Amino acid sequence: MQDFNITVSTIIANLVGGLIFFWVDRFIFTSPYLAPQWEIREKVQCADCGDIAKGFRLVRARNYDRTRDPKPEFRCEKCSERKLQELKLRGVRTE
């Protein structure tokens, strides 16, 4: 009976652990409250005006995901601000 109890509690512990991780993962990857993520690089060429400056790019927002963009486009501060307005008009939620 002792062995049986240990087996049962091991199974339950695994199930509970699995469930917790399942929900934590789900929360992390689908959370609508995820803050937008920006990538910032020093001295990159702006995709719009061509200036070499500190470049910004929006990597991820609530309904926007460029984490696997093969050709990431960086923009200078001014152009990225304009691009951000454009994305907002397209319905990307950047707050």
Ligand SMILES: [Zn+2]
């Ligand atoms: Zn620019």
